[in-house]
Amino acid sequence: MYGYSGKILHIDLKDKKDWIEEKPESFYKTYIGGVSMASRLCWENIEVGCDPLSPGNPICIANGIFAGTPVPVGGKYGLASKSPLTGFIGDSLSGSWFTIALKRAGWDGIVIHNSSEEWVYLFIDDDRVQIRDAKYLLGKGTFATEEAIREELGDDQVRSATIGPAGENLVLFGNVTNDGRQAGRTGHGAVWGSKKLKAISVRGTNGVRVADPDTLMKLSFDITDAAQGPHTSKYRLLGTSTNVLNMNKIGLLPTRNYQQGVFEDAELVSGEYLDEHHKVKIIACAQCPIACEQMSAVKDGPYEGAMTGVEYECLYAMSSNCGISDMRAAIRMIEICDHGGMDAMSTGVTVSWTMESFERGVFKKEDFKCKKYPEGFEPTFGNGEAGVTLCEMIRDREGIGEMLSLGTKRASKMTDEERGSETYKWAMNIKGLENPGYDARGLKTFSVGLAAGVRGGCHNRSAAYDPDIKGVVDRFTIDDTRGEVARDAEEYAAVYDTLPLCKFIRRCFTGKADRAGAWPMIADLINATTGWEFDYDDVDRIGVRAHTIKKAFNIREGWTRADDTLPYRWLHEPIPEGASAGCVISENELTQLLDMYYAAKGWTNEGLIPKDLLISLGMEDVAEEVGV
Amino acid sequence: MATSTSKYKYIACDPAKCVGCQLCEYICSYTKNGDYNTYRSRIRTVRAEEVLITAIACHTCEDAPCVIACTTDALIQDPVSGIVRVDPSRCDGCAWCIEACDFGAISINPATKLAEICDQCETLEEGPQCVKWCPKDALELTTPELRAQKARRKLASEEALT
Numbered sequence: 196m197y198g199y200s201g202k203i204l205h206i207d208l209k210d211k212k213d214w215i216e217e218k219p220e221s222f223y224k225t226y227i228g229g230v231s232m233a234s235r236l237c238w239e240n241i242e243v244g245c246d247p248l249s250p251g252n253p254i255c256i257a258n259g260i261f262a263g264t265p266v267p268v269g270g271k272y273g274l275a276s277k278s279p280l281t282g283f284i285g286d287s288l289s290g291s292w293f294t295i296a297l298k299r300a301g302w303d304g305i306v307i308h309n310s311s312e313e314w315v316y317l318f319i320d321d322d323r324v325q326i327r328d329a330k331y332l333l334g335k336g337t338f339a340t341e342e343a344i345r346e347e348l349g350d351d352q353v354r355s356a357t358i359g360p361a362g363e364n365l366v367l368f369g370n371v372t373n374d375g376r377q378a379g380r381t382g383h384g385a386v387w388g389s390k391k392l393k394a395i396s397v398r399g400t401n402g403v404r405v406a407d408p409d410t411l412m413k414l415s416f417d418i419t420d421a422a423q424g425p426h427t428s429k430y431r432l433l434g435t436s437t438n439v440l441n442m443n444k445i446g447l448l449p450t451r452n453y454q455q456g457v458f459e460d461a462e463l464v465s466g467e468y469l470d471e472h473h474k475v476k477i478i479a480c481a482q483c484p485i486a487c488e489q490m491s492a493v494k495d496g497p498y499e500g501a502m503t504g505v506e507y508e509c510l511y512a513m514s515s516n517c518g519i520s521d522m523r524a525a526i527r528m529i530e531i532c533d534h535g536g537m538d539a540m541s542t543g544v545t546v547s548w549t550m551e552s553f554e555r556g557v558f559k560k561e562d563f564k565c566k567k568y569p570e571g572f573e574p575t576f577g578n579g580e581a582g583v584t585l586c587e588m589i590r591d592r593e594g595i596g597e598m599l600s601l602g603t604k605r606a607s608k609m610t611d612e613e614r615g616s617e618t619y620k621w622a623m624n625i626k627g628l629e630n631p632g633y634d635a636r637g638l639k640t641f642s643v644g645l646a647a648g649v650r651g652g653c654h655n656r657s658a659a660y661d662p663d664i665k666g667v668v669d670r671f672t673i674d675d676t677r678g679e680v681a682r683d684a685e686e687y688a689a690v691y692d693t694l695p696l697c698k699f700i701r702r703c704f705t706g707k708a709d710r711a712g713a714w715p716m717i718a719d720l721i722n723a724t725t726g727w728e729f730d731y732d733d734v735d736r737i738g739v740r741a742h743t744i745k746k747a748f749n750i751r752e753g754w755t756r757a758d759d760t761l762p763y764r765w766l767h768e769p770i771p772e773g774a775s776a777g778c779v780i781s782e783n784e785l786t787q788l789l790d791m792y793y794a795a796k797g798w799t800n801e802g803l804i805p806k807d808l809l810i811s812l813g814m815e816d817v818a819e820e821v822g823v
Numbered sequence: 824m825a826t827s828t829s830k831y832k833y834i835a836c837d838p839a840k841c842v843g844c845q846l847c848e849y850i851c852s853y854t855k856n857g858d859y860n861t862y863r864s865r866i867r868t869v870r871a872e873e874v875l876i877t878a879i880a881c882h883t884c885e886d887a888p889c890v891i892a893c894t895t896d897a898l899i900q901d902p903v904s905g906i907v908r909v910d911p912s913r914c915d916g917c918a919w920c921i922e923a924c925d926f927g928a929i930s931i932n933p934a935t936k937l938a939e940i941c942d943q944c945e946t947l948e949e950g951p952q953c954v955k956w957c958p959k960d961a962l963e964l965t966t967p968e969l970r971a972q973k974a975r976r977k978l979a980s981e982e983a984l985t
Contacts, residue, residue: 264859265849299860352862375873402858412853419846419958476874479842484958486842490874
């Protein structure tokens with residue numbers, strides 16, 4: 196096989212042993228890599244029905260098909276476990292050196308079983324595995340942990356995926372960081388923390404061989420060249436933060452915990468403002484010729500010296516969403532998340548839920564006692580220092596941070612039971628995963644993509660905001676095409692998440708990002724790498740299968756149609772002002788949208804997958820377990 | 824000691840432009856070894872801090888310390904181009920050249936046990952492949968004096984504008 200080694204590395208943290216599983220080529224042709232292969236490995240290795248923080252939940256990592264080759268933006272991997280936030284599949288993506296090192300070490304993926312008694316980290320040194328003491332790393336941030344391991348092992352080419360204090364403390368939205376990039380969502384940090392696994396470090400010294408290097412080089416060069424042009428200028432110049440003003444203009448910029456869609460100080464937290472006042476340098480993931488990471492620093496004030504990469508999702512969560520117009524506080528909040536190893540989106544939306552609960556009188560000043568403020572403080576919207584302090588309290592699980600570290604779904608339930616309040620009405624999560632920076636009330640197609648999303652409130656997996664915002668469909672109303680539109684957007688995204696290729700490259704193949712524009716060249720890239728004969732339809736099916744295995748996983752873990760819903764606020768409170776004023780999603784609309792969506796997917800009206808469909812996708816064993 | 828006043832051309836990287844993507848390493852290892860292995864690249868990207876990134880290859884020093892340090896006379900510096908070539912029949916992989924190099928620009932290939940040094944792709948008509956591929960135009964084949972001239976010109980035009 197070219198492009199793959201055919202080997203999956205299994206490691207048992209309890210018995211301290213490792214073994215190799217060899218997979219047939221048919222496995223790779225079906226699941227490819229990234230989120231699809233990682234989810235499939237999770238399907239194969241999980242103890243069904245287990246508590247996500249118990250030893251029965253495996254950590255599954257899958258490289259990409261193009262990792263370690265010059266194919267632009269192909270240096271990404273998928274990470275899957277059962278999510279402690281949602282209880283369903285938790286699949287994340289991250290980019291850069293870690294996955295490339297793993298590929299060069301000779302592994303297509305890793306499965307980690309059980310839990311360790313003591314804190315450890317793994318060192319995968321080509322084909323040798325060491326389970327090493329990690330006690331000296333405890334309490335260290337994500338970046339510091341990587342550096343400490345490099346120093347201990349004496350090789351600056353060792354690449355590590357790590358958890359920070361948040362993961363150690365079992366913050367449910369703790370995440371995994373490698374090379375400054377995050378497998379950000381669904382709480383992998385807590386899963387690693389529950390296993391007392393601080394990091395996975397890899398040294399890979401072998402080369403990656405492909406079937407047709409001449410063709411691959413030519414294709415890669417042309418795409419790299421195209422990636423310097425207008426197709427990626429949005430990402431290269433201002434990065435995704437440019438969306439702040441775009442979203443504000445269409446009245447869908449989450450503001451004050453999604454109470455509003457327009458932020459009066461949007462200019463002050465825009466990508467343009469960031470570029471002018473805070474940008475230090477733009478950096479790239481390994482194997483990426485685009486470079487979108489806007490490294491931004493605070494140059495004065497109480498947070499002087501704070502520096503981290505800023506992009507739209509973490510920025511909206513910490514700024515407009517918390518009513519905060521001081522970019523310096525927002526950068527500091529993002530830095531706390533990045534170094535502490537937690538999801539800045541879930542953190543921001545949990546902070547904004549806390550602020551709204553305070554403003555509505557559910558929480559009092561004395562609920563916020565902490566070492567820094569022994570008398571407590573008043574977390575009103577717009578209070579940057581309160582936002583910063585709440586991020587620290589969540590990371591350290593200090594005071595009320597203990598409860599907030601469980602995310603909005605659990606924190607609202609606990610609060611409402613304890614205080615007789617109704618904070619669930621503004622707990623902005625789907626299936627337990629906090630929402631992204633798009634108010635879906637004004638994006639009707641996206642709303643069903645989110646409601647039905649297999650990993651909860653996530654824009655990356657659904658991607659149906661695109662046809663809504665671009666005006667391919669009318670975003671304010673629904674019609675009977677929306678099931679198909681949502682399905683197509685989600686399966687399109689799943690192709691990229693499975694190869695994986697960063698979606699920012701999507702226009703660089705031919706100038707057109709749609710299937711017709713991208714799939715033929717992606718097929719050429721796959722064929723030059725592996726020697727297979729993939730065509731347009733084969734590429735298309737990559738996304739269908741990726742989505743199907745994740746859905747099947749959820750069904751086996753007890754998913755029902757009732758889980759596909761939206762936050763109370765989106766179903767009951769219209770957007771008060773701006774270009775999307777009056778938008779809300781009625782229960783009736785959601786029901787219709789779900790009916791259409793399930794029908795478009797070829798599922799039953801209860802959202803279950805017919806056996807025949809699974810068999811036609813080459814997933815016979817899945818059909819036997821969950822097919823109807 | 825190494826010198827930054829060498830008359831020879833070398834692959835220089837502008838740290839302000841380098842984004843750390845490592846494509847130069849992929850291309851180098853492919854060009855020289857036929858596979859993609861950044862461990863075998865003769866140009867190395869370095870990330871000293873999150874935003875301090877550059878790439879380093881042989882600086883073609885005058886009176887190159889690596890050549891002087893070589894105990895087997897395996898390293899020969901071309902008097903015209905300054906490129907340091909490795910004679911495989913003499914090199915015994917002792918790594919003294921690596922220690923002598925102030926730029927960390929030499930490595931030993933673990934398979935062949937031979938020193939490997941950037942040769943600016945001298946046998947290829949289109950020149951250094953890393954320069955050709957660099958998506959941010961951060962790499963160029965230049966001399967210290969040419970870089971200095973360019974810096975002076977840049978400063979002059981900036982000052983003229985202000």
